[in-house]
Amino acid sequence: MRNYDVILFDLDGTLTDSAPGILNSVRYACRKLGLEMPAEATLRKFLGPPLIESFRTLLGLSDADANRAVSAFREYFPETGIFENEVYPGVPALLADLKAAGKTVILATSKPEAFAKRIMEHFDLAQHCDFICGATLDETRTDKAEVIAYALETAGITDKTGIVMVGDREHDVLGAKKNGLPCIGAVYGYGTAGELTNAGAAALADTVDELHKLLLG
The missing domain is CATH 3.40.50.1000 (HAD superfamily/HAD-like)
Known part of the structure; x- marks a missing residue:
């Protein structure tokens, strides 16, 4: 090398x-939007890629709903998830x-x-x-x-x-x-x-x- x-x-x-905080924030967003909770394997795929892309591709959300999901994610993450x-x-x-x-x-x-x-x-x-x-x-x-x-x-x-x-x-x-x-x-x-x-x-x-x-x- x-x-x-x-x-x-x-x-x-x-x-x-940072997995615990990210996944808990995704779970919070799903509950807030009334979405079916993704399987653990799907949740793990949120680790790494841009967040809005993951909400679109992994959960099949429209652009508008993906933006709502990101907003909900950010209700939980900055206060709690960030330090999990x-x-x-x-x-x-x-x-x-x-x-x-x-x-x-x-x-x-x-x-x-x-x-x-x-x-x-x-x-x-x-x-x-x-x-x-x-x-x-x-x-x-x-x-x-x-x-x-x-x-x-x-x-x-x-x-x-x-x-x-x-x-x-x-x-x-x-x-x-x-x-x-x-x-x-x-x-x-x-x-x-x-x-x-x-x-x-x-x-x-x-x-x-x-x-x-x-x-x-």
């Missing part, structure tokens, strides 16, 4: 295990070691940026990031490729040499690819090795320790 100078990280399923979440063991040390090695660390998440900043500050991870970049609350920037492009622009990066994305779902790999970047798949997150490999991941990390070795040797 080559030496990277700039590392972009996904958040959910890569730095933190925990940092993966080894992540604080990984981020600290990357900064100590002089790397640029950027968060690039499809979670709304305001929520991402609160989470990173709550878990004391923001101190290790040069930039925290996310989606917009009005859904005008949710696609992972758009978020990555926004993160690179925010950081003032035009030379893409020595840059890598780290994420746990195919959306991370494909979003990185659209921006001309390789992606390391975090298999310990919500995706699978097969999903990440099929999407074109440059390498896979089964654990945070393996990711540490890939990024720092």
Whole structure:
């Protein structure tokens, strides 16, 4: 694995295990809208992709109902669901070691940026990031490729040499690819090795320790 100078990280399923809060927020939205509660397997598919896309494709909602579902989700998430979440063991040390090695660390998440900043500050991870970049609350920037492009622009990066994305779902790999970047798949997150490999991941990390070795040797 080559030496990277700039590392972009996904958040959910890569730095933190946010599944409980996200799934509880989806359940709340379904109850609020009077929808049939999805099976657990369907609920798990909400982990990773942009939220409005998931309500449309997984539950078959119209654009209007998907927007209503997102609004209901956000009644629960900012107050309760946001902190039904925990940092993966080894992540604080990984981020600290990357900064100590002089790397640029950027968060690039499809979670709304305001929520991402609160989470990173709550878990004391923001101190290790040069930039925290996310989606917009009005859904005008949710696609992972758009978020990555926004993160690179925010950081003032035009030379893409020595840059890598780290994420746990195919959306991370494909979003990185659209921006001309390789992606390391975090298999310990919500995706699978097969999903990440099929999407074109440059390498896979089964654990945070393996990711540490890939990024720092």
